[in-house]
Amino acid sequence: MGRGTRGACRATGVARNANIAKLQAGYLFPEIAKRRNAHQEANPDARVISLGIGDTTEPIPAVITDAMAGAAKGLNTLEGYSGYGAEQGKPDLRAGLCEAFYKGVMEPDEIFVSDGSKCDISRLQMMLGPGRSVAVQDPSYPAYVDSSVITGQTGEFDEASGQFDDIVYMTCRPENNFFPDLANTPRTDIIFFCNPNNPTGACATREQLQELVDFALKNGSIVVYDAAYAIFIEDDVPLTIFDIPGAKDCCIETCSFSKYAGFTGVRLGWTVVPKQLKFADGSPVIADFNRIMTTCFNGASNVAQAGGLACVKPGGMEGMMSLVNYYKDNCKLIRQTFVDMGFEVHGGTNAPYVWVGFDGRASWDVFAEILEKCDLVTTPGSGFGPGGEGFVRVSAFGHREDVEEACQRLQKIYGGK
Ligand code: PLP
Numbered sequence: 001m002g003r004g005t006r007g008a009c010r011a012t013g014v015a016r017n018a019n020i021a022k023l024q025a026g027y028l029f030p031e032i033a034k035r036r037n038a039h040q041e042a043n044p045d046a047r048v049i050s051l052g053i054g055d056t057t058e059p060i061p062a063v064i065t066d067a068m069a070g071a072a073k074g075l076n077t078l079e080g081y082s083g084y085g086a087e088q089g090k091p092d093l094r095a096g097l098c099e100a101f102y103k104g105v106m107e108p109d110e111i112f113v114s115d116g117s118k119c120d121i122s123r124l125q126m127m128l129g130p131g132r133s134v135a136v137q138d139p140s141y142p143a144y145v146d147s148s149v150i151t152g153q154t155g156e157f158d159e160a161s162g163q164f165d166d167i168v169y170m171t172c173r174p175e176n177n178f179f180p181d182l183a184n185t186p187r188t189d190i191i192f193f194c195n196p197n198n199p200t201g202a203c204a205t206r207e208q209l210q211e212l213v214d215f216a217l218k219n220g221s222i223v224v225y226d227a228a229y230a231i232f233i234e235d236d237v238p239l240t241i242f243d244i245p246g247a248k249d250c251c252i253e254t255c256s257f258s259k260y261a262g263f264t265g266v267r268l269g270w271t272v273v274p275k276q277l278k279f280a281d282g283s284p285v286i287a288d289f290n291r292i293m294t295t296c297f298n299g300a301s302n303v304a305q306a307g308g309l310a311c312v313k314p315g316g317m318e319g320m321m322s323l324v325n326y327y328k329d330n331c332k333l334i335r336q337t338f339v340d341m342g343f344e345v346h347g348g349t350n351a352p353y354v355w356v357g358f359d360g361r362a363s364w365d366v367f368a369e370i371l372e373k374c375d376l377v378t379t380p381g382s383g384f385g386p387g388g389e390g391f392v393r394v395s396a397f398g399h400r401e402d403v404e405e406a407c408q409r410l411q412k413i414y415g416g417k
Helices: 003-009 018-022 028-042 062-074 091-101 117-128 143-151 206-219 285-296 302-311 314-340 363-374 400-414
Strands: 111-114 134-138 167-171 190-194 222-226 251-256 269-272 344-347 353-357 391-395
Touching (some): 018 143, 062 314, 091 302, 111 285, 117 143, 117 222, 117 251, 134 143, 206 222, 363 400
Parallel strands (some): 134 167, 222 251
Antiparallel strands (some): 344 353
C-alpha cells in the first residue's frame, strides 16, 4: 500500500469543530473564482474582466513604497534592524493614525495596529468568546457571519431562510434606505455595522449613526463598527463612529489600509478600543483586547508599519487620496452606465461599490448571465446574505481600461433593456 493511499484511508481520532461544520458550501469569493475558472476553461479565448472580489489593482504611491523599501533595506544594517515590536504597533504609527483620523477624539494608546481588519474581526470574536448574540446588516461583508459561526455565536444554517439560527439579520434594502429598522430589532450583545456598507455602497447619515449609538447604549450592546471604506465618503457625515456622542461607551472601530492605500497584499490595519468601554462586570474591554493581541498576534510587519507611517504623513495622504479618486472615477463610469441603461442603481458615491437591481431576478442567475454574455465577473448580492437577493455588486477596483471595456460590454448586452 502506497503512502498516499494509507493517508487517504485513515482518519485521526480528533473530532471536527462542530461550528466549522455549520458553515455553508464555501466562502463567497472562492465560489466565484471556481465559476470564473470554469467559464475561462469553456471559453479559452475570452478575456475575462473581474469587477468581482473587490481587490485593489493600482500601484501603491511611490512615497509609500519608498518608505517600505527604506525600512526593508535598513534591516540589513545594525542601526536599521529591528525584531519583534510592540504587539500593539509602533508608537509613532499609533500616534500618526490618531493625528490623521482621530484627532482630539481618541488617544494613540486606544489604537491597536494589526495585519488587517478581517483578522481583527476574528480576534474580536475570540475576545468575546462563544455564546454572544450577534446582529448583522443584511446584506453584509461575509466575515461577520462566518466568524460568528466559527466562534460559536450561532445555531445551525436554515436552508429555507438562508440564515443562521440565533443571528439577527437587520434587513438593509432600498425600502428602508439601507438603514435597519432599529425600533423593531431585538437586542443583541454585538452589532456588526459596516459604514459605508460593503456591498450596498450605502452610507448612513449622522442622525442615523446617532440612532445606532443610542440603540446600543439603551440595550447595553457593543457595536463593532467597520470603517474600511470611510475614506471614500463624500457626503457630510462622520468618518469615524467616535464623532458620535456616546460612541465611546458602546463602540469598537476597525479600519484598514487595504482600500486606502492598496495594502490588500501588504497587510496593515487597526482597531480602536476606547478606554471607557466596559463589559457587564465593569472590566475594561481594552484590557482583554490587549491580552488577545499579545497572545494571538505578534505585531504587524515592521516593513508594513513603515509604509503605514508614510501613509499618514502629508505626502502619503495625498497619494492615498489620488488612489481613492482614481477608483471613484471608475465608480462614476460604472454607475452612469447602469443609470443610462435604466437599471435600479444604488451606492457608488460614498463607497467603491455599485449595487444594481435586476428586477428581482435571482442574483446568482444574473451573475451567471453577465459572466456568460459579457465575460465579466461581478458578485451576486445574495452571497452577502438573503437581503442581497435580486442585486449584484459591481466593484470599482480595476484598471480604467478594463472598467471602460466592461461598461461597453454591458451596454452591448443590456443597453436595449
Ligand atoms: N471589512 C470590510 C467591510 C471589507 O470589505 C474588507 C475587505 O474587503 C475588510 C474588512 C478586510 O480588510 P483587510 O484587508 O484589512 O483584512
